[in-house]
Amino acid sequence: MTPPGPPQARMLAVAGVFAGLLALIVLRAIDLTVLRGPDLARLAALQHRARIELTPHRGPIVDRHGEALALSLDVPSVYVRPREFGRQDARLAALAAALHLPLQTVRGKTAGTQGFVWLKRQMPPHEAEAVERLGLKGVYTVQEGRRFYPHNGLAAHVLGFVGVDSQGLEGLERRLDPVIRGQPRDIEADRDGRRQVIFTAGVPAPPAQGSRVELTIDAGI
Known part of the structure; x- marks a missing residue:
């Protein structure tokens, strides 16, 4: 056995x-703060910031007297955050009934790992109210603009229609x-630790609606 060296x-x-x-x-600190610092800072900013597009209401289409032929009104849409929704299988039947959707459809939409999934868009207000009364975690309601044609089929071939x-x-x-x-507006918001969007400066105002279009036709004729 080799004797230990001097103290x-x-x-x-x-x-x-x-x-x-x-x-x-020290070398690792220099690498993180000096060499890769800017890239890491940008990555952190991307993880804690979210860019959201705000869509304006479409402008109205009116006849020669200003009578509305096409206009947009706010209606509710319901979405789910599947990761937040978690395991609430016992409530799926009630949610499907409130949405008037097949149970399998709702189960498929809530079972994923996405951060955001539409459950039903541009729905009647009473359906959205029924969903809200359930008080389900991870299920939210938001207002969207839906196009309405007050005179039903009047000049439908001229007016056309819009998508969801x-x-x-x-x-x-x-x-x-x-x-x-109109012109959509991009805004930036913060994300909390659960990746949910929060507006630290308050909820932003929606962008101005699109331009009004006046036609020469008369809805009363």
Whole structure:
């Protein structure tokens, strides 16, 4: 067995080990703060910031007297955050009944791992109220603009129609879509530790609605 070295030699060896560890820590700190610091800061900002597009209401289409032929009104839509919803299987039947959707459809939408899934969009207010009364965790209601045509089929071939995301698909709704739809506005919001969006400066005002379009036709004729 090799006899231990002098105490001074052992102390120098231990000091050398600690000096090496300290050097590694310093180099790691320099790497994180100086060399990769800007990239890591940008990554952290992306994780705690969210960019959200606010869609304006479509502008109204009116006849020569200002009578509305097409207009947008706020209606409720319901979405779920599946990770937050968790295991609430016993309440799925009640949720499906409130939404007037098949149970299997609702189960599929709530069982994923996504951060956001639409359950039902642009629904009657009484259905949204029924969902809210259930008080389910992870299920939320938001207001969206829905297009209405007060005169039903009047000049339908001229007016056209829009999709669920408020994009013009046929007729004037499509041809004049850039004018009627308005300009969406992007805003930035914070995310909390659970990745939920929070507005630290208050809920932002919606963007101005699209432009009004006046036609030469008369709805009364």
